[in-house]
Amino acid sequence: MAEGRTPLWEVFVRARNGLAHKHVGSVHAADAAMALQAARDVYTRRGEGLSLWVVPSNAIVASDPSDRGMLFEPTGSKIYRHPTFYEVPEDVGHM
Amino acid sequence: MYSQALNTKDTAAADASPDADRFQARIDAEERIEPNDWMPEAYRRTLIRQISQHAHSEVVGMLPEGNWITRAPSLRRKAALLAKVQDEGGHGLYLYSAAETLGVSREELTDQLLSGRAKYSSIFNYPTLSWADIGTIGWLVDGAAIMNQIPLCRCSFGPYARAMIRVCREESFHQRQGYEIMLTLCRGTPEQKAMAQDALNRWWWPCLMMFGPPDTESAHSDTSMRWKIKRFTNDALRQKFVDATVPQGQFLGLTFPDPELRLDEASGHWQFGTIDWDEFRRVLAGNGPCNRDRLTARQKAHAEGAWVRDAALAHAAKQQRKAA
Numbered sequence: 001m002a003e004g005r006t007p008l009w010e011v012f013v014r015a016r017n018g019l020a021h022k023h024v025g026s027v028h029a030a031d032a033a034m035a036l037q038a039a040r041d042v043y044t045r046r047g048e049g050l051s052l053w054v055v056p057s058n059a060i061v062a063s064d065p066s067d068r069g070m071l072f073e074p075t076g077s078k079i080y081r082h083p084t085f086y087e088v089p090e091d092v093g094h095m
Numbered sequence: 096m097y098s099q100a101l102n103t104k105d106t107a108a109a110d111a112s113p114d115a116d117r118f119q120a121r122i123d124a125e126e127r128i129e130p131n132d133w134m135p136e137a138y139r140r141t142l143i144r145q146i147s148q149h150a151h152s153e154v155v156g157m158l159p160e161g162n163w164i165t166r167a168p169s170l171r172r173k174a175a176l177l178a179k180v181q182d183e184g185g186h187g188l189y190l191y192s193a194a195e196t197l198g199v200s201r202e203e204l205t206d207q208l209l210s211g212r213a214k215y216s217s218i219f220n221y222p223t224l225s226w227a228d229i230g231t232i233g234w235l236v237d238g239a240a241i242m243n244q245i246p247l248c249r250c251s252f253g254p255y256a257r258a259m260i261r262v263c264r265e266e267s268f269h270q271r272q273g274y275e276i277m278l279t280l281c282r283g284t285p286e287q288k289a290m291a292q293d294a295l296n297r298w299w300w301p302c303l304m305m306f307g308p309p310d311t312e313s314a315h316s317d318t319s320m321r322w323k324i325k326r327f328t329n330d331a332l333r334q335k336f337v338d339a340t341v342p343q344g345q346f347l348g349l350t351f352p353d354p355e356l357r358l359d360e361a362s363g364h365w366q367f368g369t370i371d372w373d374e375f376r377r378v379l380a381g382n383g384p385c386n387r388d389r390l391t392a393r394q395k396a397h398a399e400g401a402w403v404r405d406a407a408l409a410h411a412a413k414q415q416r417k418a419a
Contacts, residue, residue, distance in 0.1 A: 025257075026195070029407075031410070042189070065129070065133070
């Protein structure tokens with residue numbers, strides 16, 4: 001029996017309207033419809049969600065962990081991007 | 096349901112490299128390790144083994160309880176048991192997914208289980224002879240599993256820790272439904288209470304074995320603790336379980352099958368008798384009461400589902416060709 005590999009899908013669940021879909025895990029399924037069905041059975045047995053996304057895992061492009069410094073450290077020194085960097089006299093009130 | 100400290104020997108890494116030092120520093124700082132991060136090969140191997148054994152245990156754990164679905168004493172009990180067995184299947188799937196992030200395929204893991212190379216928790220090689228066994232499994236087996244799994248929610252490997260958080264949330268229903276079954280039996284007729292006592296007699300010692308060999312024998316614990324895969328030793332978790340469980344059994348009016356069980360006033364801990372580690376090793380080596388049945392049932396299910404998997408893939412390929 002030459003059994004092919006069943007594709008992997010990443011599962012995202014929206015817990016309630018107003019919230020973003022959040023990654024919860026993955027499932028194996030032959031096609032998108034079956035992936036949705038499997039995601040429903042595996043990840044929403046207790047009212048965890050109102051909406052599901054399944055995305056083929058190989059469609060996700062991820063940043064390389066070794067690039068983390070190059071990509072994300074520069075913002076550490078840019079404190080002027082935060083509101084607390086600026087001084088506003090207390091008399092002005094909340095801003 | 097459960098990860099057993101099987102403590103398989105591994106040539107653990109005395110990995111001395113700048114990468115390994117940085118890795119250990121991250122662990123020490125309670126940082127989580129994610130799949131694409133650098134990690135020592137031994138860390139990867141240890142996790143693949145532990146997570147997949149855990150997943151296999153969930154899947155095989157469906158069998159002893161599935162045995163009673165059609166004979167549950169009421170619709171309420173039947174619905175609860177169905178939901179519980181379905182949860183165990185779900186737990187297996189969360190865990191397989193977590194293992195796969197380490198670079199092992201689902202097919203490989205399934206094959207390891209079906210060929211008998213992979214281990215799973217020894218507890219599932221015991222038979223479920225009466226309805227009271229279903230109560231006992233929920234109360235004791237899931238109770239032991241929870242003891243083990245709560246610290247795993249803080250495991251250093253992110254996907255495993257996240258899967259465990261989901262599992263623990265669901266596991267508490269399992270334990271409570273089991274205890275409720277026991278309580279109903281213990282408040283029932285003398286025959287029903289005797290059934291509960293008989294189940295406790297058979298399951299108590301195997302449940303204590305679920306925590307794995309004693310600390311004096313577990314060569315492996317140190318590395319796992321240093322990597323924060325494991326947070327407590329086997330013996331510490333076992334003691335915690337006994338301390339929590341004995342009063343629950345007393346409330347039921349049941350007697351534990353251990354004449355040496357007594358409360359040590361000074362430490363506040365329940366002291367228990369000697370565990371039969373020969374039995375543990377025998378069951379683990381494949382010679383428990385149900386090892387062959389369990390494996391045969393899994394092999395049969397897999398073989399009989401092959402045409403479904405093939406058909407689904409063929410259908411998907413056809414749809415893709417049509418769309419192209």
